[in-house]
Amino acid sequence: xxxxxxxxxxxxxxxxxxxxxxxxxxxxxxxxxxxxxxxxxxxxxxxxxxxxxxxxxxxxxxxxxxxxxxxxxxxxxxxxxxxxxxxxxxxxxxxxxxxxxxxxxxxxxxxxxxx
Amino acid sequence: xxxxxxxxxxxxxxxxxxxxxxxxxxxxxxxxxxxxxxxxxxxxxxxxxxxxxxxxxxxxxxxxxxxxxxxxxxxxxxxxxxxxxxxxxxxxxxxxxxxxxxxxxxxxxxxxxxx
DNA sequence: CGGTATCCTCGGAGATACTG
DNA sequence: CAGTATCTCCGAGGATACCG
Numbered sequence: 001x002x003x004x005x006x007x008x009x010x011x012x013x014x015x016x017x018x019x020x021x022x023x024x025x026x027x028x029x030x031x032x033x034x035x036x037x038x039x040x041x042x043x044x045x046x047x048x049x050x051x052x053x054x055x056x057x058x059x060x061x062x063x064x065x066x067x068x069x070x071x072x073x074x075x076x077x078x079x080x081x082x083x084x085x086x087x088x089x090x091x092x093x094x095x096x097x098x099x100x101x102x103x104x105x106x107x108x109x110x111x112x113x114x115x
Numbered sequence: 116x117x118x119x120x121x122x123x124x125x126x127x128x129x130x131x132x133x134x135x136x137x138x139x140x141x142x143x144x145x146x147x148x149x150x151x152x153x154x155x156x157x158x159x160x161x162x163x164x165x166x167x168x169x170x171x172x173x174x175x176x177x178x179x180x181x182x183x184x185x186x187x188x189x190x191x192x193x194x195x196x197x198x199x200x201x202x203x204x205x206x207x208x209x210x211x212x213x214x215x216x217x218x219x220x221x222x223x224x225x226x227x228x229x230x
Numbered sequence: 231c232g233g234t235a236t237c238c239t240c241g242g243a244g245a246t247a248c249t250g
Numbered sequence: 251c252a253g254t255a256t257c258t259c260c261g262a263g264g265a266t267a268c269c270g
Binding site: 008009010011012013014015017018019020022023024027061062083086087090091092093094095096097098099101102 | 123128202
Binding site: 150151163164167183186187188189190191 | 231232233234235
């Protein structure tokens with residue numbers, strides 16, 4: 001998943017959203033701004049380093065915004081931009097499609113067996 | 116991107132669509148059934164092995180269907196299922212969102228921040 | 231022609247430690 | 251607390267050859 005061949009918006013957006021974390025992070029930011037450490041609590045299996053990297057690419061894509069508050073200990077908050085908020089329903093639609101699809105088309109056999 | 120923690124439909128659908136090829140393959144099948152070799156012409160940089168693997172996971176997800184016609188040389192065709200067709204507009208919406216976002220919002224916010 | 235098997239490498243990401 | 255630096259390791263996927 002490295003260099004792009006075409007300048008295709010779909011390929012580009014998938015480049016940003018691909019992988020396990022991006023959509024999860026967006027999901028957990030739906031409700032409003034959160035601190036770094038709270039996002040880690042939401043995603044207990046992600047590693048420190050990965051989270052900063054993932055958050056950075058989301059920021060560079062204009063999906064989230066990073067705010068650094070001075071003081072000690074440091075405090076950094078992330079929240080969805082307006083573009084990020086507009087993205088949420090599109091991702092949800094994919095989730096809905098998936099539930100629908102897996103329930104009906106693929107698992108037909110299972111349903112068959114039960115009846 | 117291995118084991119899933121949650122039974123979250125979004126995480127699951129992203130598992131299938133993540134990466135460079137799935138959405139591209141879906142895109143190239145929008146117009147109707149295609150042979151294996153024609154899909155390779157559409158995606159000249161994908162390798163033989165990868166394509167069979169990607170096509171297989173798409174099939175297992177119920178997005179495409181595989182038809183094998185006997186004869187020699189062998190002939191295999193792939194086409195979108197009805198679920199696959201319902202997925203297309205959702206992916207397109209992501210592409211549209213991306214174009215819109217990269218053109219307008221991201222730069223806007225940068226300009227805002229400067230003032 | 232389409233699919234599988236094999237080998238190999240290269241970098242993503244797990245894990246830990248350190249800095250501001 | 252958040253971010254960076256290192257080191258390591260494993261496996262996705264590139265490349266090629268062979269099979270049905």
